[in-house]
Amino acid sequence: MTTLSTVLITGASSGIGATYAERFARRGHDLVLVARDEARLDTLAANLRASHGVAVDVLRADLTHPDDLATIETRLRDDGRIGILVNNAGLAQSGGFAQQNPGAIDALVTLNITALTRLAAAVTPRFLQSGTGAIINIGSVVGFAPEFGMAIYGATKAFVLFLSQGLQLELSPYGIYVQAVLPAATRTEIWQRAGIDASAMSDMMEVDALVDAALVGFDRRETVTIPALHGEGRWQALESARQGLLSDLKQAHVAERYQRKG
Numbered sequence: 001m002t003t004l005s006t007v008l009i010t011g012a013s014s015g016i017g018a019t020y021a022e023r024f025a026r027r028g029h030d031l032v033l034v035a036r037d038e039a040r041l042d043t044l045a046a047n048l049r050a051s052h053g054v055a056v057d058v059l060r061a062d063l064t065h066p067d068d069l070a071t072i073e074t075r076l077r078d079d080g081r082i083g084i085l086v087n088n089a090g091l092a093q094s095g096g097f098a099q100q101n102p103g104a105i106d107a108l109v110t111l112n113i114t115a116l117t118r119l120a121a122a123v124t125p126r127f128l129q130s131g132t133g134a135i136i137n138i139g140s141v142v143g144f145a146p147e148f149g150m151a152i153y154g155a156t157k158a159f160v161l162f163l164s165q166g167l168q169l170e171l172s173p174y175g176i177y178v179q180a181v182l183p184a185a186t187r188t189e190i191w192q193r194a195g196i197d198a199s200a201m202s203d204m205m206e207v208d209a210l211v212d213a214a215l216v217g218f219d220r221r222e223t224v225t226i227p228a229l230h231g232e233g234r235w236q237a238l239e240s241a242r243q244g245l246l247s248d249l250k251q252a253h254v255a256e257r258y259q260r261k262g
């Protein structure tokens with residue numbers, strides 16, 4: 001009998017993270033749930049233990065606080081049962097670029113980029129040693145779209161996509177699977193937390209549908225999963241255009257359009 005690995009999920013107290021927790025528990029995985037709201041995590045953990053008979057640990061952590069982040073890194077480094085990391089905790093942007101203050105910028109970048117990267121880095125050496133493991137990073141389609149008016153949030157999510165693609169290239173030869181999941185607008189608390197009135201937005205995916213689709217991508221070992229993208233060819237075209245651009249970079253020579261004439 002094979003033992004299923006434990007799944008550590010950040011931002012598990014609500015929305016996408018809580019839904020991942022339910023889905024992995026349903027599959028029989030033990031869980032480690034991370035977020036700031038301990039009471040909410042405790043309630044979810046009790047429900048999942050009762051419904052699915054899995055073991056669930058709760059770790060209260062504010063991932064923007066260095067000591068809390070270090071505690072979760074230590075757990076990922078030392079707990080050999082953890083075989084899947086779901087890097088989900090994230091924060092959206094309230095207002096445009098000109099409305100941002102240093103604290104808001106720090107929180108966005110620290111949670112969406114620094115914490116996600118450090119947690120992936122904490123678990124990677126152990127995964128490399130065992131030759132197995134999976135990292136799921138939650139990005140966003142906003143990472144493709146400076147047009148959406150959330151420049152910092154979108155930039156953090158573009159980072160998540162780039163990092164995930166880079167890690168998949170670097171780590172998959174050693175048995176580690178890295179998936180970037182890029183949701184479009186999904187009905188969760190993120191909108192309210194950011195002070196965005198989403199009540200008028202009719203075009204929203206339900207969180208159950210989003211996570212179920214993301215898990216189809218996970219089971220297929222896709223590198224990039226975009227549940228709301230209907231024409232898969234669009235993504236493939238973007239990827240081949242990007243790779244074509246790389247092959248057209250000729251480092252030793254300035255492109256003709258930048259050469260001064262006369």
Ligand SMILES: NC(=O)C1=CN([C@@H]2O[C@H](COP(=O)(O)OP(=O)(O)OC[C@H]3O[C@@H](n4cnc5c(N)ncnc54)[C@H](OP(=O)(O)O)[C@@H]3O)[C@@H](O)[C@H]2O)C=CC1
Nearest residue numbers: 011013014015016035036037062063090140185186188190
């Ligand atoms: N909903 C959407 O439309 C989309 C969401 N996403 C991404 O999905 C991910 C999950 O968001 P979603 O489920 O929608 O939103 P929610 O607001 O429902 O969930 C966010 C989770 O992150 C946790 N969290 C927030 N701040 C911190 C912190 N400082 N330290 C630790 N945990 C924290 C929250 O818990 P607590 O408050 O208890 O700490 C909560 O569990 C995010 O990365 C988001 O960017 C991407 C595209 C679309």
Ligand SMILES: CC(=O)[C@H](N)C(=O)O
Nearest residue numbers: 092140142184185190
């Ligand atoms: C608030 C948002 O922008 C949302 N989380 C998204 O990524 O689409």
